[in-house]
Amino acid sequence: MAAQQNWPSHARRARIEEHEGNGLTENIRNVRGVVKGHKATKKWRASKPGKLPIQFSMRLGGAIGVHRRSFIDEIVIQMRQHAPLIGVETWSKVSNNNKKTIVEKVLDHWDLKDDESTKQKILKIAGQRYKTWRSNLAATYRAYATDEERLKHKPEELSMDDWKHLIYYFGTEKFKKKSETNSANRGKRKFNHSCGSKSFSQMSYENRDKDTQEEPNDLNLWLITHSKGGKWLDAASKELYENVQLKIGEREDAIGELLSPDEQNQIFQDVAGDGSGYLHGRGYMAKSTNSDEGMNEQLKECLEINANLTARMEEVQESNAELRAELAEERATRERQVRSMEESISQRVRQEIMAAFGHKM
Numbered sequence: 001m002a003a004q005q006n007w008p009s010h011a012r013r014a015r016i017e018e019h020e021g022n023g024l025t026e027n028i029r030n031v032r033g034v035v036k037g038h039k040a041t042k043k044w045r046a047s048k049p050g051k052l053p054i055q056f057s058m059r060l061g062g063a064i065g066v067h068r069r070s071f072i073d074e075i076v077i078q079m080r081q082h083a084p085l086i087g088v089e090t091w092s093k094v095s096n097n098n099k100k101t102i103v104e105k106v107l108d109h110w111d112l113k114d115d116e117s118t119k120q121k122i123l124k125i126a127g128q129r130y131k132t133w134r135s136n137l138a139a140t141y142r143a144y145a146t147d148e149e150r151l152k153h154k155p156e157e158l159s160m161d162d163w164k165h166l167i168y169y170f171g172t173e174k175f176k177k178k179s180e181t182n183s184a185n186r187g188k189r190k191f192n193h194s195c196g197s198k199s200f201s202q203m204s205y206e207n208r209d210k211d212t213q214e215e216p217n218d219l220n221l222w223l224i225t226h227s228k229g230g231k232w233l234d235a236a237s238k239e240l241y242e243n244v245q246l247k248i249g250e251r252e253d254a255i256g257e258l259l260s261p262d263e264q265n266q267i268f269q270d271v272a273g274d275g276s277g278y279l280h281g282r283g284y285m286a287k288s289t290n291s292d293e294g295m296n297e298q299l300k301e302c303l304e305i306n307a308n309l310t311a312r313m314e315e316v317q318e319s320n321a322e323l324r325a326e327l328a329e330e331r332a333t334r335e336r337q338v339r340s341m342e343e344s345i346s347q348r349v350r351q352e353i354m355a356a357f358g359h360k361m
Contacts, residue, residue: 051108051109051111052070052071052109052111053065053110053111054068054110054112056121056201057201057202057204057205057215057285059204059215059282059286060200060204060286061121061201061285061286062199062200062201062202062283062285062286063201063202064199064201064202064205065205068199068202069197071110072125072129074109074110075102075106075125075126075129076126076129076133078101078102078105078106078126079126079129079133080133080157081105082098082101082102082105083098083102083126083130084098085134085137085158085162085165085166086162086165090131091126091130094130099126102122102126103118103122103123106122107122121285124284125285128284137155137158137170138166138170138179140153140155141166141167141170141171147171150163150167151164151167190234190236191226191233191234191236191237192226192234192237193225193226193233194225194226194227194228194233195225199283199285200221200225200281200282200283201283201286203221203224203225204216204221207220207221207224214261217264217268218264218265218268218269218280218281219241219244219248219264221281222237222240222241222244222281223241225281226241226281240272243271244267244268244271244272247267247270248264248267251267268281
């Protein structure tokens with residue numbers, strides 16, 4: 001067992017009890033366990049029957065409001081019940097049927113529109129939490145020196161078969177090499193945030209303007225989420241903030257007027273960007289809507305949705321002509337949106353090229 005000071009930060013500390021005769025130590029509960037907020041959610045449902053309401057941030061895309069934790073917990077519970085650990089190494093390898101079941105189970109309990117946008121939100125959260133779950137389980141594996149010790153400290157939400165499989169997998173050279181690469185990448189991170197268990201979407205929602213109800217722009221949200229008690233959490237976060245402030249000031253001085261929030265956001269992303277396409281300071285649920293990058297992201301989403309609609313159409317029986325027609329109409333609408341976005345991107349590129357060469361083409 002790892003020493004206290006060397007215990008992996010995300011490793012589980014299992015509750016255990018001895019079972020006579022098998023020589024192993026089993027957990028008190030041998031189920032895919034309860035997560036934070038689940039008991040409170042069950043109590044809330046018992047007092048107020050019906051589906052629970054949930055909101056999403058218009059700007060950042062994540063779940064917000066009083067039921068946000070319960071909503072995330074619901075997704076985590078369904079993900080753990082229906083996304084396998086054996087025979088699957090990443091979320092992308094989880095079958096569409098398993099993902100469909102997760103979405104359906106969540107929609108059974110939450111008052112949400114049953115459409116592709118909702119489905120993609122649920123699956124994005126589920127995918128992120130699946131990745132975190134496997135990472136935590138790997139950390140638990142590393143917390144113990146031998147397989148014998150690992151078997152004695154099975155995470156309570158796993159079956160013994162699942163845990164035995166993961167012990168074998170985490171011990172392979174393939175996983176060890178992948179884990180070393182991921183650890184090296186994490187070591188390159190420069191910024192620390194102060195959100196704790198709250199998402200960037202919830203922090204943005206809680207700090208919206210009292211009069212206009214508008215959420216803070218990227219720069220102000222960065223200050224809120226990367227400082228605490230008036231002090232920056234790290235020098236890199238402070239440096240980025242000051243660089244963006246400087247760029248915004250220079251631009252406003254040059255044009256003689258204040259920049260709009262969208263224009264300030266674009267400067268923030270330009271300064272913070274590293275070429276990876278990641279939107280800094282918005283959380284993993286956010287999508288840009290005011291740049292070529294954002295248009296490409298929307299185009300990708302439309303293409304994914306269109307592919308899903310095509311797959312759904314293939315599953316429709318011949319007798320259900322009305323549903324087929326509805327799906328065909330929705331797919332046609334998505335195809336028009338894709339063509340429109342492609343034309344808009346192409347036109348913008350042509351305009352930029354013409355501007356750069358002074359119309360000498």
